[in-house]
Amino acid sequence: MAELPGLGASGVTVETDVAIIGAGPVGLFAVFECGMLRMRSVVIDALDAVGGQCTALYPEKPIFDIPAHPAIDGAALIEKLEAQAAPFNPLYLLGRRVERLRSLDDEWELGTSAGDRVRAKAVIIAAGAGAFGPNRPPLAGLPGYEASGAVRYLVARREDFRGKRVVIAGGGDSAVDWALSLKEIAAHVVVVHRRPKFRAAPESCVRLEEAAARGEVEMAIPYQLHGLEGDGTRMTGVVLATLKGETKTVPADHLLPFYGLSMELGPIAEWGLGLERSHVTVAPSTCMTNLDGIHAIGDIATYPGKLKLILQGFSEAAMAAHAIHPRVFPGEALHFEYSTSKGVPVA
Structure with a gap:
């Protein structure tokens, strides 16, 4: 896990290719998918540890619909996803939530509750169902x-x-x-x-x-x-x-x-995104919202035919990463290669 640069009372200031809101399983896999396309990521989450609901609610509860795993508990799944993302050296800003989002030229700037300022070429919202807590x-x-x-x-x-x-x-x-x-x-x-x-x-x-x-x-x-x-x-x-x-x-x-849980979008609801019943509407092929450069994946995203499954969130992470690539590398052709051919690029 990357160290926080110069963390102080006013938080950190960092520039990156992609800012990922949410460190649950789908957000962690988005780090991997972005990394495979040579894009750097910063991950922000309100919880003090990565894993989202898998870590907070059911770390020892088995999950049965992860491909190649007849059964895997939540904590083990997060451990493997974190290890898969590790070669790309993501910066994790944990224990704070994103409170502000503003357009800045062709980029986006995010402000957190800890005073951090993150400037990114694109944003992926992987915040599950938003901020949550027990009833x-x-x-x-x-x-x-x-x-x-x-x-x-x-x-x-x-x-x-x-x-x-x-x-x-x-x-x-x-x-x-x-x-x-x-x-x-x-x-x-x-x-x-x-x-x-x-x-x-x-x-x-x-x-x-x-x-x-x-x-x-x-x-x-x-x-x-x-x-x-x-x-x-x-x-x-x-x-x-x-x-x-x-x-x-x-x-x-x-x-x-x-x-059950009490769910709320929090500040996300004030960002001018297209919403439908407290979910963010996206284009199915790119997972982009109505705001250029802002994508949403996982449980928070909705579109016709959407299934609330972790494995569908993994697919959305890949689609969002490929859609973002032209923003990070304008004019550069993206030649798709299987991971078995290209391996894992060095961060």
Whole structure:
């Protein structure tokens, strides 16, 4: 990972060929695709580490639709993508978000929350669904338990829950998948949902029902979260309530509320881009937006026939890089070559 040049209170000033907003899997692959065309990249992300949602939400959750990998967990995928991008020596500006974008001659200048100024010939927005954070349950004393790790919105390491009493709230894939995974190492797992029907994959729901029938998981249905018990940091129990107001307390060391994410485009919404339901509209063949030199790829981009798959985002990264090449190297013909023939160019 490239070192930050002269980082100070006012941030850094840097010029590059392509500024990539978002260090998730699609943004990292865009570094590789740009590098293969001899274009330098700066990557900016609001999180403190690369990987986007793969790192923040499901580092140990298997992904099954990555070509050549029957299964690979989020953390391993990011590690390999980062290694693939490394030969091109990208500069990562992490822990800050892009707040300003302005046209400057035939280039673009981006300003970040850390005071950085990045001047680039083109911009690739690979910001997933924008800035995101967990939907938090409205429980008294929640911040103290969040700070101690008793309440978490993601599972970064399964081992953190070995021998622990865990309450999982929610009815989607995350709740069901982690209940099935953590039951193997936790002392006790309770799943809280307000109705018997779950919104997870049917096969996973069947496995959860079978686990409950064997006594491997306790189902608290129909209940919802009502309160937390403990000393303000160390949790001892979770109070549950029915819609009729009947309550019960479940002993617990950890609460994992999986109520989805709160997504917002943030400053991106103010840049004059064509938007459709909080997504950026692009031309399918180039992934360019309505602003010349600004491209969008991955989950944030939309066009007819769009599929929200990582592998489609990888394809979009390649298309955007090839579309950008004439801006970086005007008048230079781009002769397409397979990577098996050209190898990996030296940065």
